[in-house]
Amino acid sequence: MNNRKWPAGSSSSGNLVFCSSSFKRQPARVLIVDALPPWWSDTRVVICDALDNFLSLACGLYGPCRIPLFSLYAVSRQQECLLPFVQVHGNLARLRTCVEELRSIQGEGYIRGPARGGELLLQTVLDSLQQFKQYMRHTSTGNPSGNNISVEVTVVTSQPGQAIVHQLEMGLKDADLASLKRLLVVHIYSARDWSQVGSLPEATRTETEECLMLGTEVDMQQVENNVFSMETVLKAWLQEQGGDREHLHLLLPDRLESPVCVKCDMQERLISPALIPLSPALGARTESVQDFLPVSRRSASQNPPQRLKAIKSLRADGVCESVMYGLPLVLCPTTCWQLDWDEMEANHNLFHALCHTLRSRDLFLLLQVEPVQRSAAEGSGVYSHYILQPSPSLSLLLKPVVSRELLLPCSLPVSNQDPVPDAMHTIQGCLTQLDEEFLFNPLSVSSNLYQHLRSRGLLSQPRYPYRLQPLAAHREQSQAAEGPKSTGRHARQNQGRQLGTNSRARATVAPLPSSSSLSSSVRPPPAKASRPALMLLSSSGSRRAPPPSQLDKDSKDDDFVVAQ
Numbered sequence: 001m002n003n004r005k006w007p008a009g010s011s012s013s014g015n016l017v018f019c020s021s022s023f024k025r026q027p028a029r030v031l032i033v034d035a036l037p038p039w040w041s042d043t044r045v046v047i048c049d050a051l052d053n054f055l056s057l058a059c060g061l062y063g064p065c066r067i068p069l070f071s072l073y074a075v076s077r078q079q080e081c082l083l084p085f086v087q088v089h090g091n092l093a094r095l096r097t098c099v100e101e102l103r104s105i106q107g108e109g110y111i112r113g114p115a116r117g118g119e120l121l122l123q124t125v126l127d128s129l130q131q132f133k134q135y136m137r138h139t140s141t142g143n144p145s146g147n148n149i150s151v152e153v154t155v156v157t158s159q160p161g162q163a164i165v166h167q168l169e170m171g172l173k174d175a176d177l178a179s180l181k182r183l184l185v186v187h188i189y190s191a192r193d194w195s196q197v198g199s200l201p202e203a204t205r206t207e208t209e210e211c212l213m214l215g216t217e218v219d220m221q222q223v224e225n226n227v228f229s230m231e232t233v234l235k236a237w238l239q240e241q242g243g244d245r246e247h248l249h250l251l252l253p254d255r256l257e258s259p260v261c262v263k264c265d266m267q268e269r270l271i272s273p274a275l276i277p278l279s280p281a282l283g284a285r286t287e288s289v290q291d292f293l294p295v296s297r298r299s300a301s302q303n304p305p306q307r308l309k310a311i312k313s314l315r316a317d318g319v320c321e322s323v324m325y326g327l328p329l330v331l332c333p334t335t336c337w338q339l340d341w342d343e344m345e346a347n348h349n350l351f352h353a354l355c356h357t358l359r360s361r362d363l364f365l366l367l368q369v370e371p372v373q374r375s376a377a378e379g380s381g382v383y384s385h386y387i388l389q390p391s392p393s394l395s396l397l398l399k400p401v402v403s404r405e406l407l408l409p410c411s412l413p414v415s416n417q418d419p420v421p422d423a424m425h426t427i428q429g430c431l432t433q434l435d436e437e438f439l440f441n442p443l444s445v446s447s448n449l450y451q452h453l454r455s456r457g458l459l460s461q462p463r464y465p466y467r468l469q470p471l472a473a474h475r476e477q478s479q480a481a482e483g484p485k486s487t488g489r490h491a492r493q494n495q496g497r498q499l500g501t502n503s504r505a506r507a508t509v510a511p512l513p514s515s516s517s518l519s520s521s522v523r524p525p526p527a528k529a530s531r532p533a534l535m536l537l538s539s540s541g542s543r544r545a546p547p548p549s550q551l552d553k554d555s556k557d558d559d560f561v562v563a564q
Contacts (some may be wrong), residue, residue, distance in 0.1 A: 161187030
């Protein structure tokens with residue numbers, strides 16, 4: 001993956017840029033932070049640190065635009081728009097300034113009950129929707145695709161979540177919500193108020209059910225009061241939010257009817273490190289040994305070996321394959337000729353013992369690569385991590401593993417119920433028709449790659465870049481173009497031209513002379529066909545021929561006229 005080509009898909013210009021990718025239907029994002037006292041003093045550091053980390057990641061990603069627009073509101077004793085709708089790409093400095101402004105809001109004081117806070121949050125939601133309509137009306141002029149974008153509003157609060165949800169649902173019954181894709185209330189709770197989460201009076205529940213029947217629905221998510229939980233809420237914005245159609249059709253064979261089709265959606269588990277602008281890369285490239293070795297300006301013989309430090313042993317059944325990425329590398333004991341036989345044998349025994357111990361105990365190793373700090377401006381660098389797996393042969397398998405920063409939320413439910421009997425019977429019937437192998441042999445799998453490459457090679461034959469002509473015809477054209485004044489030059493070149501008369505045709509554009517021939521003071525005559533003199537362009541754009549005296553002078557020094 002060439003990540004240098006990615007930034008072309010994003011833009012920091014004033015107009016919206018809708019990427020033609022799977023992320024083209026991403027909604028705009030509005031974050032409303034409840035900074036009302038006294039709850040704000042407990043959540044201010046958590047929310048601001050999580051928001052700062054998330055925006056640093058979102059602004060630095062290559063690839064398609066995952067957050068087309070972002071706006072930030074703060075609700076303290078009054079509502080305040082800290083950041084109107086802006087694009088995320090290229091705006092890290094401005095976004096961080098708004099986060100620091102949010103951090104500066106004081107958390108001391110008290111308000112007159114949660115009703116006042118719910119009213120301010122409702123007015124802020126309505127104001128954000130109005131601001132979004134005005135922004136889209138202004139930027140969608142001449143851009144029909146701009147009308148397809150929607151907005152998702154996230155309210156972060158420490159007030160009782162159900163009460164806030166109820167107030168928002170009742171207050172939005174008569175509002176225009178055509179552009180609103182989703183309204184989410186994130187309730188941050190601490191250990192001391194967990195027992196109160198979910199409590200709602202019976203009368204309020206009845207009114208809420210009536211409001212849901214009218215079509216206004218507000219989702220609620222409860223998270224702990226820590227930075228990682230809040231980051232997880234924000235990172236859900238980076239996942240594909242289309243939902244217009246299913247992503248994948250899984251076909252299973254059926255003996256009597258057409259194949260059974262299981263329709264699926266796909267979800268990213270992590271942010272690919274190839275989308276992070278790092279040098280050296282965060283373990284993103286493992287296509288070859290050279291991609292893994294440390295990058296240095298010194299020669300290869302002077303580069304020290306890459307050092308991986310084991311920091312943890314892991315149970316094999318406790319490692320999820322979805323957190324690994326990239327291509328694996330196989331490790332085997334070294335056969336470096338610079339080692340003596342005793343050292344090589346001792347190293348071979350240690351490697352064998354490591355493989356045997358990991359396999360017998362069913363363990364993996366977690367390894368850490370220390371970063372190479374190039375300058376003080378780059379800070380402490382980035383730590384890459386790998387998983388080391390034993391194999392049945394005398395070898396180990398090295399796989400890159402994701403870190404906390406690149407994980408995306410993936411809370412898939414665990415089903416404790418038995419499948420429906422009819423569906424169970426259908427799937428079992430499909431699977432019994434497949435051949436079963438106890439050992440996978442990749443030689444039995446063919447991708448039709450050779451045939452595809454041959455077809456592409458035959459269809460895209462390269463065209464010869466030069467126009468070929470018989471030598472005699474080319475000579476006549478050259479003489480007619482240069483005229484009688486350049487006859488002396490042709491006489492001086494006859495001897496060299498006759499050296500190449502064995503060739504049937506020549507290119508009309510001669511190759512450039514090498515640097516060594518240009519620097520030589522005495523050279524033999526060029527053994528190549530003559531060609532018309534180059535026509536220089538004047539400042540006015542019209543063509544003019546160089547004076548004959550200049551041509552004669554150039555013919556002595558070189559056969560080329562270079563136009564600067």
